[in-house]
Amino acid sequence: MEFGWTPEQRARYDTALAAARQRFAPESGAPGIAPADWRALGELGLLGASVEPKFGGGGHGALDTALLFEAFGRGCPDTGLVFAAAAHLFACAMPIAEFGDAPLKERLLPDMCAGRTVAANAMTEPDAGSDVARLATTATPVDGGYLLNGVKSFVSNGPLADVLVTYATTDPAAGHFAVTAFAVERRTAGIGVGEPFGKLGMKSCPAGQVTFTDCFVPGDQVLGERGQGSVVFQESMRWERTCLFALYVGLQERLVEQVIEHVQQRSQFGRKLTEFQSVTNRIVEMKLRLESSRLLLYRACWLLDRDEPGALASALSKLAVSEAAVAGATDAVQVLAGRGYLTQHGFEAALRDAVGGTIFSGTSDIQRQIIARELGL
Template sequence: MDVEFGWSNDQENRYHEALDATRAAFPADAVRESTYYTRKDWLQLGEIGMLGACLPTEFGGRGLGALDTARVVEAVGRGCPDTGLVFGAAAHTFACAMPIAAFASPAVKEQLLPELASGRLIAGNAMTEPEAGSDSSKLGLRTKPVSGGYLLNGTKSFVSNGPAADVYVAYGTTDPRAGFLGVTGIVVDRDTPGLSVSEPMAKMGLNSCPAGSITFTDCFVPDDRVLGGPGQGAAIFQHSMGWERACLFALYVGLLDRLVEQCVEFARERRQFGRRIAEFQSVANRIVDMKLRLESGRLLLYRACWEMDQGYPAVLAIALSKLAVSEGVLASATDAVRTFGGRGYLSADGIETVLRDAVPSTLFSGTSDIQRQLIAKEIGL
C-alpha cells in the first residue's frame, strides 16, 4: 500500500482559507479572560465552516470526513487565540451535532442540523455527573418510559456550553439492571419544562467557554427525541467520543503550532549575556522537544482520523492520538512558560493562558489514565 504524506490542492486551500478567515475574525487581542463567547462569535465560526465541517451537505454542512474535518479544526485552533471558544465549538460539533446527524429521526435532523451547522443554535453534551465521570455505565439521570416519551430526573455536571446552549444531548439510565445496555440518549430543548441550568462554573482555563450543571425535574421528552433507540445510548456516546477524541484535539495541534512559532520568535529576539537565548542549548533543546511533541501528536492524530475514514475501529489509534496530543500540549505549554521566563508568567503574551487551557485536555473526553487503559487493552495487556 502506498503511503501519501502530501495534501491535495483542495485540502491545502481549505486549510489556509480557514486559517486566514479565523485570523481575520479573531485577532490576537480576542482572548477573553472575564467574559464568555458571544452569539456573534458562534455565527462567525459557522461562516468559517468549522461548526458544520463534518455534517451532511443536505443539512448545511460540508460533508467532510474525519481527516479533512480535523484539518479545519487545526487551522481554527492555530488562528484563534481564544482556545475556549474553539473548544466549545468542537464539543458542540462532535459530541452533539454528530450523534444527531447519525442517530436522530429525520424530523429532528431537519429541524436542528441546519441551525447547528450555521451557528444559529448552540449545543451542549450532558453526560458527566457528579458521581459518574469516567464510569458512564452508572448514570444517575433516570430516563423513565411513560406514555408518548420519557420522563427525565437527575443532574448533569460539567456541561460545556451548558449555560449558553439552546439544545442538549443527554444520556440517562432507562434500565439500571442492564449496565451499558440500559443507557439511552435523548435530545432535549433548553426551554423544556422541568429543565433548569446553573450559572457558569469558575474554571482554571478555557474561560470563554461557559460550563455548568443541568437539572431535570420531571422533564418530559417525546419519543421522537430519542437517539437511535432505547438502550443504544452507550454505543452512540462512544461513536461521538471517537469523533471528539480524534478531531477535537486537532485544535490543540493548531495551538501547539502557534506556540512553537511564538517560542522560536521570542528565542531569536530575546538577548541575555550578550547573546540571543536561542544560542543557549538548554533553550534550543526545550523548543526542539516542543516541535517533536507537535509533529508526533499531529501524525498520530492524522492516522487516527484516516483510520476512521477507512471504516476501521480505530480504538487504539484514537487513544494514542488523544494521549499524545493532550500530554504533549501540557508539557509544551509548561516549556513555553520557562522559555519566556518572567514574561511567560504574565498575561500579556498569552503564554500562561495556554498553560491553563492545556490542563483540562488531559481530563475531558476520557482522562489520560483512561486512554492508557484503552491502549493497554488494545495491545493485549
C-alpha cells in the same frame, strides 16, 4: 497513508487560518460566547464541518474536519471558543446526524451548523465522571416518550445551550444496554441550567450544571434505539477524541512559532538565546512532541474515514496530543521566562487551556486503560 495535502486541503486550511487570525480576539476573561463570534464560526463552516451538506454542514470527513480545527487552534487566540465549537460539533451534532431520525435532523442540524443555536453534551454527573456506565439520571417510559430526572455536571456550553444531547438510564439491569441517548431542546419544561463554573482555563466555553425534573422528552427525540446510549456515546467520543484534539495540534504549532520568534530576537549575556543549547533543546522537544502527536492524530482520522476499528488509535492520539500540549505550553512559559508568566503575552493562557485536555473526553489515565485493554493486557 498519503502524507501530502491536496491543493483543496491546503487552500481550505490557509483560508481558515487567515480567517481565525483576522476575525477573533483573545478571550475576555468572562465566561460566555459572543453571539457574533458564534455566528461567524457557523459562516466559516466550523460548526457543521462533518455534517452532511443537506443539513447545512460541510460534508467533510474526519481528516478534513481535523485540519479545519487545527487551523483555528493555531490562528484563533481564544482556545476556549474553538473548544466550544468542537464540543458542539463532535459531542452533539454528530450523534444527532448519525443516530437521529430524519425529522429531528431536519429540525435541529441546520441551526446548529449555521451558528443560530448552541449545543451541549450532558453526560458527566456529580458521581459519574469517568464511570459513565453508572448514570443516576433516569428516563422513565411514559405515554409518548420519557420523563428525565437527574443532575448533569461539567456541561460544556451548558449555560448557553439551546440543544442538549444527554444520556439517562432506562433499564438498570440491562448492563451495556442500560442507557439511552436523547436530544432535548432547552425550552422543554423541567430543565434547569446553573450559573457558569469558575474554571482554570478555556473561559469562553462556559460549563455548568443542568438539572432534569420530570422533563418530558418525546420518543422521536431518542438517538438510536432505547438502550443504545453507550453505542451513541462511544461513537461521539471517537469523533471527539480524534478530531477535537486537532485544535491542540494547532495550539502547539502557534507556540513553537512564537517561541522561535522570541529566541531569535532576544539576547542575554551578550549572546542570542539561539546560542544557548538548553534553550534550543526545549524548542526541539516542543517540535518533536508536536509532529509525533500530529501524525498519531492524522492516523486516527484516517482510520475513522475508512470506518476501520480505531479505539486504540484514537486513545493513543488523544493521550499524545493532550500531554504534548501541556508539556509544550510549559516549555514555552519557561523559555519566555518573565514574559511567559505575564497574562498580556498569552503563554500562561495557553498553559491553562492545555491542562483541560488531559481531563475531558476521558482522562489521560482512562486513555492508558483503553490502550492497555486494546493490547490485551
